[in-house]
Amino acid sequence: QVQLVESGGGLVQAGGSLRLSCAASGRPFSSYVMGWFRQAPGKEREFVAGINWSGGSTYYGDSVKGRFTISRDNAKSTVYLQMNSLKPEDPAVYYCALRYGMVYTNVGSYAYWGQGTQVTVSS
Secondary structure (H helix, E strand, O other): OOEEEEEOOEEEEOOOOEEEEEEEEOOOHHHOEEEEEEEOOOOOOEEEEEEOOOOOOEEEOOOOOOOEEEEEEHHHOEEEEEEOOOOOOOOEEEEEEEEOOOOOOOHHHOOEEOOOEEEEEEO
C-alpha cells in the first residue's frame, strides 16, 4: 500500500514563496509518476504539475507555468513543489498524487493521494 504525506503548506504574502514536500512510502518510489493538484473551496481539483519517474520530464498547468517548479529526489522518495511569486488566486489545498506510466493531468488517472496541505496567500 502506498502512502503519501504532504508538508510545507502555510501562510505567505503575495509575491512570496513556499516549498511543498510529499514523502512516499510503501513501494519503490522511482517507478512512479508524481503529480501535484490543488483544490480551492467551491472549485474542482485541478492539475498543477507532474513529473516522470526519472525527473527528466515535467509538466505544468497554465496558471503556474514560470512560477512553480516540480522536482523529485528518488533516494528520499520525495517530490517537491517550489512555488514562487505566489498570487491571491493560488490559495488551495495542495495534494500530491501517484500513478504508474505517463504523466496525465486528469484527477481520475491517479490511484493514490495524500491528505493535502493548505496554502494561504495574504494580499
